[in-house]
Amino acid sequence: MADSKTRQIKVDYLARVEGEGGLQVKIRDDQVQEVHLRIFEPPRLFEGFLRGRHFTEAPDITARICGICPIAYQMSAVHAMENACGASVGGQLRALRRLMYCGEWIESHALHVFMLHAPDFLGYEDAIQMSHMHPELVKDALYVKKVGNEIVSLLGGREIHPVNARVGGFYKAPARERLNELVERLRWARDATREAADILARLEFPDFEQDYEFVALSHPDEYPFCEGRIVSNKGLDFPIEEFYDRIEEEQVPYSTALHSRIRGRGAYHVGPLARFNLNYEKLSAGAREAARAIGLEPPCRNPFKSILARAVEIIYAFDEALRIIEQYEPPPEPAIAVAPRAGVGHGCTEAPRGILYHRYRIDGEGIIRDARIAPPTAQNQKIMESDLRELIGRNIGDDEEKLTLKCEQAIRNYDPCISCSCHFLKLEIDRTGGPDPT
Amino acid sequence: MSPVSSNSRPLVLGIGNRLRGDDGAGGMVAARLRAAMPTDAVDCRTLDGEVASIIDAWAGRRLAIVIDCAVSGAPPGSIRRFDATAAPIPALFAKTSTHGIGLPEAIELARALGLMPGRLIVYAIEGKRFGMDGRVSPEIEQALIKLTGMIEEDVESNNRRGGDA
Structure with missing residues (x-):
């Protein structure tokens, strides 16, 4: 040698x-x-210090894990707790949760697509440099992100680490007029994203495709946010309760985050590209049309084109937000009552970066005895x-x-x-x- | 960005997290000025530091005054004033923003995009205590009084000149 x-x-x-x-x-x-x-x-030991806390505290505690995707943590937590307690949130409260998630996808995707990822393709060091040559693109991106912020602010009480979500629903449901005030801006931002997507489609993508196992939630009626079974393009199809039966985590010496793998198979891919490939038919007509126009069709196995999948998901999130607002009637109560009972609860939602799984064991008083969280970035490490x-x-x-x-x-x-x-x-x-x- | 609406009132923008002790100093100054000055004389707001909201808040203003907490090694409670209208500010602010896009980056982004206010004054107040209990250090408590007075003077001086920043 x-x-x-x-x-x-x-x-x-x-x-x-x-x-x-x-x-x-x-x-x-x-x-x-x-x-x-x-x-x-x-x-960061979040799973450790959740133990001993009341089940109603989990959404606000776990929201602090991330400043970019706190809604995802809140939604996985509330669904897991409601699952443990045998409760189910439906109707307008469920719709409001989807609306809040739309806001988070818009915020998170707009930041990543335009401020963090696009400079790579265009050869700039950062968004500030890029803004000198592409000012209108960056201006529009900032506005799109801000409209996402407004949705989260309105539903969550503030833009970052929102405080209005709770087990059973919300502390306060918005008045219809407040949501209607968003409509014009949502439409403008959706159209701006549509135009920006045309620019993104002209980027030069490396010729790089991999035979991934894409994993995402799948719901019979809708593009997934908070509910569904976990499916893959290679035959996985299981309820979220079986997450740790199908997925294993291992520690590696060079990372403080656990590596996830499908038991007996290996690495898998979660996030916008997985969602797009596995749920294309559930996108809004406008999002599907935008995807076709920019040349993004399932199955797309080029990870560099995830920037396009994110753009399509922003358009979907605007369409979905507008649909929810149009059909909104304030619920009679901002939350349903959820009484604690001893048991194990599971929640899995689609964070901007992919599936985020929570599992809690609580006792009869609602005290958390055990908590496990599998974030999307850990799942994508391999x-x-x-x-x-x-x-x-x-x-x-x-x-x-x-x-x-x-x-x-x-x-x-x-x-x-x-x-x-x-x-x-x-x-x-x-x-x-x-x-x-x- | 959407069409920018012009607003002749000076903007006082406190940036930070009031739950993290001294980091909330900007918001505390904004709140004091809101209580002390007539609403037609000044528009006082607090933001958490998110770049799109910051730029949107000051775009189209004749004068914006921003207060943020700094961690630079200076004595706690120190106040520094920068005119960011034409030149970048030094990188001495607490790096608490996600993905590295904080106040200095927001200013440069706004400059590149033509979304700066007519005049942008930045006050940096040196912090010391950023604990989860939300308690503010005595040095900051003292400095808040002085800083509120300084900004009140800035605003009044601006308004006496008819807002011609």
């Missing part, structure tokens, strides 16, 4: 992702030896590493700068949400000849 050549690509801090993570790649003799997506954010391994293998001749950029872009395909903190990119490339140091 004395003549072997070893290259290392190391990104200490990933930029334009949510939280603290890095990337380490080892290449030897032009073969990818090791790909480690390192998540070194300290453990598939991100698999993409990187393949991508680097195909581009092994690129210089480090080019290869590093491609790796970062490939990671951003998944909009990883490692936590709520900031970071900067510190790049270190080490090209070493000679024996393998290990």
Whole structure:
């Protein structure tokens, strides 16, 4: 092995992702030896400190896990608790939950598509640079995001870490007039997104397809937010209660987040592309038309085109929000009564980045005795590493700068949400000849 | 962005989280000014730091005054004033925003997009206590009095000149 050549690509801090993570790649003799997506954010111990708290506190506690997708945490928590207590929320309260989720998808997707991911394709360091050449695109993106903020603010009480959701419904339901005030802006923002999607469709996408197992919720009547069975394009179809019967988690030494895999199979892919591929027929007519117009058809196996799937989902979220508002009648009560009972409850909802599963065991007084949470980014870790391994293998001749950029872009395909903190990119490339140091 | 509506009232924008101690200083100043000044003289608001909402709040204003908490190593309670109308502000603000888009980035984004107010003044107040109990440090308590007075003067001076920032 004395003549072997070893290259290392190391990104200490990933930029334009949510939280603290890095990337380490080892290449030897032009073969990818090791790909480690390192998540070194300290453990946050939410599952630990949920124990001993009242079941009604779970939505507000878990919402603090993420500043970008707090609604997802609240919705998975409330559904799990209602499942444990044998309660079911329907009618306008259910519709309001979907409406609030629309707001979160719009906020989160608009931020990622236009401010974080588009600069990769257009060759800019960040959205500020991009805004000099594409001011109208960025202006529209900011407005689209703001309209998403307004939905969350109205339903949740505030834009970030909303406080109005509760087990059984809401603390306060909005007046019809308040929702009607949003309609004009929702329409404007939907049309602006539609126009922006045409620009996104003209981006240059790497020729990169993988034979993924896509996993998402599937509901018989609607594009999934809060309910459904877990399905895949390779035959999975099971109720959410069987999540841990079908999915296993493992600890790896270089990451503080557990890696998920389908038992007996391996890595799987969750998020907008999985939802789009598995639920295309449930999209609104306008979203399907937009997808066709920008050349996005299921099955799409190119993860770089997830930016298009997100744009289509923004359009869907606007359509769905408008539909819900049009049919809205204020419910007689903002919440149904939910009495605690001893048992285990499961909740699985579609966070912007993919399925988010919660399981709680509560006692007869409603005290949480055990909690487990499987966030989408943990579920996508293995598939991100698999993409990187393949991508680097195909581009092994690129210089480090080019290869590093491609790796970062490939990671951003998944909009990883490692936590709520900031970071900067510190790049270190080490090209070493000679024996393998290990 | 949607059509920008012009608003001649000066905007005082406090940025931060009132549940995290000193980080809520901006909102506290905005609340004090709201109580102290007539509503037709000033528009006082509080935001959590989300970039689209910040830019939307100040776009079309003749004068916007923003207060945010800083963590730069200066003595707690220190107040610094920057005119951001024509030049970037230093990166000394608490990096609590998601995905790294905070106040300095919001200003530069607005500048690139032509969505700056006529004049943008930024006050940085150095924080010390950011605990979950929401308690504010004594240094910030003291500084709030002074800072509220300084901004009141800015607003009155602006209004005396007929809003010609």
